[in-house]
Amino acid sequence: xxxxxxxxxxxxxEKDSFTIEAYTRHxxxxxxxxxxxxxxxxxxxxxxxSGLRGRGGAGFPTGMKWxxxxxxxxxDHYLVVNAxxxxxxxxxxxxxxxxxxxxxxxxxxxxxxxxxxKQAFIYIRGEVTHVVRRVNQAIEDAYKAGHLGKGxxxxxxxxxxxxICGEETALLDSLEGFRxxxxxxxxxxxxxxxxxxxxxxxxVESIASVPAIVANGAEWYQGMGTEKSKGTTLYSLxxxxxxxxQFEAPLGITxxxxxxxxxxxxxxxxxxxxxxxGSSTPLFTDEHLxxxxxxxxxxAAGSMLGTKALQIFDETTCVVRAVLRWxxxxxxxxxxxxxxxxxxxxxxxxxxxxxxxxxxxxxDLAKLLDLCDNIMGRSFCALGDGATSPITSSIQYFRGEYLxxxxxxxxxxxPVKSTLFSGANA
Amino acid sequence: xxxxxxxxQVMDSMIKRYPRSRSAIMPLLHYVQSIAGYVTxxxxxxxxxxxxLETAEVNAVATFYTQYKRKPVGEYHVGVCTNTxxxxxxxxxxxxxxxxxxxxxxxxxxxxxKVSLEHIECNAACDYAPVVMANWEFYDNQDVSSAxxxxxxxxKGTPKxxxxxxxxxxxxxxASAVLAGINDGKAGEGLQAGAPSLLGLNLSKEGK
Numbered sequence: 001x002x003x004x005x006x007x008x009x010x011x012x013x014e015k016d017s018f019t020i021e022a023y024t025r026h027x028x029x030x031x032x033x034x035x036x037x038x039x040x041x042x043x044x045x046x047x048x049x050s051g052l053r054g055r056g057g058a059g060f061p062t063g064m065k066w067x068x069x070x071x072x073x074x075x076d077h078y079l080v081v082n083a084x085x086x087x088x089x090x091x092x093x094x095x096x097x098x099x100x101x102x103x104x105x106x107x108x109x110x111x112x113x114x115x116x117x118k119q120a121f122i123y124i125r126g127e128v129t130h131v132v133r134r135v136n137q138a139i140e141d142a143y144k145a146g147h148l149g150k151g152x153x154x155x156x157x158x159x160x161x162x163x164i165c166g167e168e169t170a171l172l173d174s175l176e177g178f179r180x181x182x183x184x185x186x187x188x189x190x191x192x193x194x195x196x197x198x199x200x201x202x203x204v205e206s207i208a209s210v211p212a213i214v215a216n217g218a219e220w221y222q223g224m225g226t227e228k229s230k231g232t233t234l235y236s237l238x239x240x241x242x243x244x245x246q247f248e249a250p251l252g253i254t255x256x257x258x259x260x261x262x263x264x265x266x267x268x269x270x271x272x273x274x275x276x277x278g279s280s281t282p283l284f285t286d287e288h289l290x291x292x293x294x295x296x297x298x299x300a301a302g303s304m305l306g307t308k309a310l311q312i313f314d315e316t317t318c319v320v321r322a323v324l325r326w327x328x329x330x331x332x333x334x335x336x337x338x339x340x341x342x343x344x345x346x347x348x349x350x351x352x353x354x355x356x357x358x359x360x361x362x363x364d365l366a367k368l369l370d371l372c373d374n375i376m377g378r379s380f381c382a383l384g385d386g387a388t389s390p391i392t393s394s395i396q397y398f399r400g401e402y403l404x405x406x407x408x409x410x411x412x413x414x415p416v417k418s419t420l421f422s423g424a425n426a
Numbered sequence: 427x428x429x430x431x432x433x434x435q436v437m438d439s440m441i442k443r444y445p446r447s448r449s450a451i452m453p454l455l456h457y458v459q460s461i462a463g464y465v466t467x468x469x470x471x472x473x474x475x476x477x478x479l480e481t482a483e484v485n486a487v488a489t490f491y492t493q494y495k496r497k498p499v500g501e502y503h504v505g506v507c508t509n510t511x512x513x514x515x516x517x518x519x520x521x522x523x524x525x526x527x528x529x530x531x532x533x534x535x536x537x538x539x540k541v542s543l544e545h546i547e548c549n550a551a552c553d554y555a556p557v558v559m560a561n562w563e564f565y566d567n568q569d570v571s572s573a574x575x576x577x578x579x580x581x582k583g584t585p586k587x588x589x590x591x592x593x594x595x596x597x598x599x600x601a602s603a604v605l606a607g608i609n610d611g612k613a614g615e616g617l618q619a620g621a622p623s624l625l626g627l628n629l630s631k632e633g634k
Contacts (some may be wrong), residue, residue, distance in 0.1 A: 004630035013627055017618045076445070087510045088548040095623040098590065117446070125506075126456070126493050127549055129562040129601045130591040130616060136604075137613035155443050158605045160452055160491030170519045177448035177477075179490040195446060234466065235626075238552035239511055245625030261629055311511050311552065325510040329547055335490075418458065419516040420556065421569045 002253040004261070005224055005232040007212050009248045010136055012099040018134050020141040023102035029147050032109040033209035043114040047210060049218035051230030055092075056082055056166075056203030057306045058278065059229075059295040062210075068190035069115045069198045077117040078199040079108060080175065080189075081207055083124040084159050084166040085136075087278035088329060089309030092234040093204040095246060097124070097131045100208075101138035105147070105154060110214055115200050123171050126159045128343035138218035163333035167381045168201040170335065181337045205234060225251035229294030229305075239274070239312035240266040240418075252297065254270045255310060256289040256422065260347050269314035273397065277306020279326045280386025281391035283319075303393070318413035319398045323390045324352040330387035341384035344375040348391065355402055358410040366404055367393055429472060433461065437476060440607065448478050451487050453606045455494050460602035465497040493605075501534050502540035502580040503598050505559040506573070509548040514554040516569060519548045521545050521566075528577060540581045553622035554589075561601035565590035566620060591616050 016022045023029070035043050046062030069077055082102065085093040097104065108120040124132060136156055142148045146202060157175055163178040164170045172194050174180035191201020209231065213221050221231045229251035235258055238244045242263035249258070253273065265271050273284045276293060282303040284291070291301045298305040313322060331345035351368055354360035372388035395402065404412050416422060429437075437457060451473060458469030465488050487492045506521040507513070507586040524543055528536055535542040543578045551557045554566035558573055565576060566589040580585045585595040592612040596604070604610055 004634055006627045006630050009623075009627050012619045013624050015618060016533050019614070085550045086548060089511060089552050090548070090556075091552045094550040095619055099619045101536045124606050125550070126491075127546070127559065127562045128564075129596075129604050130564070130588070130613075132604055133592075133613040134608070136607060136609055140609065154545075157449075157452065158456060158607065159493075160455065161493035162491050174452070175449060176446070177451040177487065179487055236553060238555055239515070243554070243622075243625055245622035247626035249626070260633055261626070301598065313511075313514065317514050322510045322514060325508070326511055329509055333547070362483060368516065410461075415514070415518065418514045419519055421516055421519075 001237065002249055002257050004247060004249050004268045007232050008096060008208055008234060009099070009101065009246060012095070012385065017099045018101055018138070019139065020102055020145060023100065027215065028102055029106055029145070031214040032106045032147065035110040035214050040114045040116055043110060043214070046218050047114070047213060050207065050213045050215060050221040051218075051225070051228075052201055052209055053063075053229065053295065055180060055205035055209070055233060055307070057087070059305060059321060062202060062206050065190065065202070066111065066115050066200055068188070069200060070191070071116065076119070076197050077115050078194045078197055079111050079115060079117045079120040080172065080194055080199055080201045081108060081120065081122040081204055082166060082171060082201055083204045084238075085204070086125055086163045086166050086173060086327060087280060087307050089236070089238060089275055089278045089311040090307040091236045091238065091309065092133055092246065092307065094128055096204060096208060096234070097135055101135045102210055103143065103208045104135070104204055105138055105142045107210040107338045108154055109147060109152050110210050111200065111202065111207055114199075117200075118151060119155070121155050121157050121175060121194070123157045123159060123165070126161055132156070132158055162335075164335045164381075164383060165178055165330075167383060170381070171201065172199065179335070184380070212303050226292060226294045228296055233308060234290065235293065235308045235310055237262050237310045237312065238314070240269060240314035240317070241312050242266060251294040252292040254290050254292060258310065260290075265312060266314055269316065271312060272315045272317060273313050273319060273394070275306075275309060275311045276303050278309040279311075279329070280382070280389050281306040282389045283397065285397050314418075316389070316413065316417040318411055318415070319394050319401050320356050321351070321411060321413070323394045323413070324349070324356050326390045327352055327387065330383065334387075338380035338384070340375045341387065343377040344371055344384065345387050347371055348387065355405055356411055358403055358405045358408060360406060362403060362406065365399065369395060429461070434606070441476065443607075448479065451477060452491075455488055456602050456606035459494060459610075460599050460606055463599055464500050467522055467550065474513060481488055497599055498535065498539070501540050501596065501597050502560050502585055503542045503544065504580075505544050505546035505549070507547070507549050507555070507557045507559070508545040511548070511552050512556045520556055520558065520568055520573045524573055524577060527574050535580065538581065540583075541545075541577050554620060560585070560588070560595055561598050562605070563591035563595060563601070588616070590620050
């Protein structure tokens with residue numbers, strides 16, 4: 001049985017956990033003091049040695065990303081933190097910033113020192129007023145305490161409701177004051193990022209993991225997790241479970257173990273399908289309960305670890321309805337820059353609506369898969385790729401359920417049974 | 427409407443946050459929204475002037491992001507998450523019930539100007555589903571009756587406080603000012619974390 005390992009979430013249960021006083025009480029800002037006394041390259045090496053990988057979805061080694069920043073180039077360098085958490089199912093950075101914004105600020109100080117940046121930007125989604133307050137206050141307090149303003153500055157930049165801005169180059173365009181649309185790569189942000197300057201873009205959880213690594217050492221971090229997926233991370237369990245919530249555990253824990261901790265699937269029901277890392281990661285079913293939830297394990301089983309957003313759906317849920325809703329989301333959030341995604345997601349929605357209403361034909365399933373084939377790998381960015389994941393995986397596992405909509409002349413499920421209040425006051 | 431010298435000074439300080447002025451376009455849009463309640467043509471023109479841009483360039487940005495409203499919304503703007511997980515767990519039923527209860531459609535505003543309604547995408551609180559937002563503050567674990575009570579309290583002018591947020595719900599304009607980066611002194615209010623956020627931590631303390 002894997003034991004939980006709260007590091008990021010270790011002090012969230014203290015009433016004042018978000019204040020600088022609470023953070024300092026738990027040795028806050030000692031790691032940045034230590035790092036600032038180190039050679040920047042040694043800090044990069046330490047993060048490389050720890051094995052920390054990006055927690056925003058792609059799992060790219062964080063230290064290696066930092067190492068790509070050219071040195072001695074006489075240019076301004078920037079750190080940009082991606083706090084635009086909006087992948088459906090993903091809900092880890094928001095509670096982290098609500099409960100402990102200072103750990104992100106300390107991580108920014110360390111990362112800026114390592115990549116020789118004087119300026120960091122935190123790009124936070126705009127639909128979380130109270131989290132914006134907390135981070136803004138934390139930045140003010142870090143300035144007052146002298147942690148910021150002495151060579152390293154942080155600006156909080158608040159988004160305005162566009163999922164695409166979670167894509168790092170779209171985020172950079174947005175931060176520069178344009179519509180948030182992705183850029184062609186190369187050049188990668190490490191060479192030409194914000195204002196065409198060398199830029200590191202990291203997820204909140206990645207940067208927030210750095211202070212503990214500096215404080216406790218690479219070996220300590222290496223001691224948690226699996227062979228290639230090191231450390232501890234936040235797994236967010238939601239949906240048809242008795243006790244949803246955040247579980248910080250070493251990489252490699254399984255859904256079976258997390259469900260045990262959460263009191264299992266909703267009483268009287270059974271697991272039907274789930275996402276391992278948000279809606280852009282192919283669906284899993286009850287066959288995948290023992291897949292190690294690390295980068296390699298999930299990938300070997302045909303999906304992606306993504307943001308570790310474990311959305312659980314029980315047998316009352318219509319998979320066609322679920323997939324249609326996600327597809328409507330991708331269609332709505334497609335930025336319109338590239339044709340496969342802009343047009344493709346629109347057609348996916350039309351066909352899925354027909355299927356859900358029982359007015360499609362079996363040939364529509366082949367058409368859906370063909371469209372997905374033309375979007376996947378042909379879109380400008382990962383939004384288009386992600387849009388195909390729920391469709392292709394649901395047809396793989398639940399083809400019969402799609403067909404049942406056709407023979408039934410509509411959806412055979414009662415949506416009330418899926419609600420938490422099951423008709424009580426619906 | 428014209429802007430006061432104080433407001434112009436605030437906008438100037440926003441521009442100075444950035445190495446390049448154009449980056450200030452998003453906080454400036456949030457800020458003009460906090461003054462008029464939505465992004466007015468005057469606001470667009472002022473931002474264009476301040477940043478030496480064409481109004482079309484500012485418009486292009488303002489219309490890309492769904493949080494910038496081009497017409498007035500309610501004093502309390504209610505968003506019901508109808509992305510898959512919340513929808514399945516009750517968000518669809520809540521949204522349908524609120525449309526009926528308020529007599530408005532998606533993006534509609536009640537005649538008294540108090541409440542507007544929108545279906546929203548995933549708001550990063552899935553462990554608190556079904557989620558309703560008001561002025562982008564969290565109302566966790568909602569059902570049909572609690573959501574109706576919430577909007578009723580708004581129409582009476584005594585909105586219920588958010589479940590994870592400040593002690594009282596601020597208005598749409600006030601929330602927009604926070605999103606523009608203005609500190610309203612309420613960061614210390616409210617919970618540091620709700621029960622689901624602490625579930626794993628508490629189990630760990632029990633030796634799990």
